[in-house]
Amino acid sequence: MVAEELADDFEQLINLIAGSADIKSVLDGMTAFAAASMTSATGVNIECAVTLRRHKRAATIGGSSDRAVVLDRIEQALGDGPCVDALEGGVPVLLGDVSSDPRWPEYRTALTAAGISSALGIPMSTDDSWGAVLNFFSPVPGAFTGEVVAGAALFAEMASKALRLAIKIAAAEQRGHDLKAAMENRSVIDLACGVIMAQNRCSKDEAFEFLTRASNDRNQKLYVIAQSIVDRAAGPPQKAPGFDA
Incomplete structure (x- = not known):
């Protein structure tokens, strides 16, 4: 059943590329799809943003909501947070509870002010010239369980393949x-x-x-x-x- 769901998700991502006019449209659609999938998996309203890094410069390119984009940009500006660490380290980074985790104090303050209690950075497998990471936000602590993180990593792997295809198409155009x-x-x-x-x-x-x-x-x-x-x-x-x- 999981394999069938993953195949269906990948098909939807490919259809997203086919129906989008540019990379930003692809990323906006991808984050909306990712947020919906994680919302279904956790039972809470999850938001998502995506950051691309090229030539050592990172920028928030798309998101499932304006709040997700703003929070992701704040993290990039601070240069500190789970998304930044995931992009640097190439492994998922979890902020399970902003009220108890001692890491990234400035960013935790921004998340708390926005009503976000936990966050998750999931890197996307790319090539040497660019990198990408999905940043998920939850209004409740503990939403990103081990099973949910594993599912998000599988989604990111599929999304990576779809994104690489979109970038190749854009470059060819x-x-x-x-x-x-x-x-x-x-x-x-x-x-x-x-x-x-x-x-x-x-x-x-x-x-x-x-x-x-x-x-x-x-x-x-x-x-x-x-x-x-x-x-x-x-x-x-x-x-x-x-x-x-």
């Missing part, structure tokens, strides 16, 4: 956008060279050298110079016949 932009820029530059060749009866190499020199002299990108030449050559837009104001 970005490369596609970059290639398209490069091709469009190249087309404008070629058009500008054509205009210069026609106006000055010069070769394409000489036209390109003119563009490069103008770009350096004006401290503007080559594409910007080329676009201005093409726009001037095209002249002002013409009104369609019969539609004079």
Whole structure:
């Protein structure tokens, strides 16, 4: 039964990726799904946030609620708490009761003020270039039992695979956008060279050298110079016949 539930959870995560427009949307949906799963497991209202770390810089990217996002950001700002320790150590870190646990005093004060009595940081398995952690919050102490922590770790493992897939898709799409932009820029530059060749009866190499020199002299990108030449050559837009104001 557990295997079937895990397979269903993973399928829902993959469907989440397919229906999301960007990484933040994926993470918002993922934390909402994680919070709902943990709420079902504990019987109390659990909230969740997710932190991504890249190039040694961590940032809260998404959450199941505004409060979860704020609490996670406070922890990142303090640089101290179960989520931070889980991200650094790569193992789950539990704050079972804010009233009795002596660790992270400043962060415990912030949790208490927000009505949170326990928290749990679950790292997600990633690669060397980035890291991630799920941060769960409970309004009651002792909600995260050993069984619940084990279940959260299994969920995090599935979520890690889904997140890696989402990041690969986003990276591929970005490369596609970059290639398209490069091709469009190249087309404008070629058009500008054509205009210069026609106006000055010069070769394409000489036209390109003119563009490069103008770009350096004006401290503007080559594409910007080329676009201005093409726009001037095209002249002002013409009104369609019969539609004079």
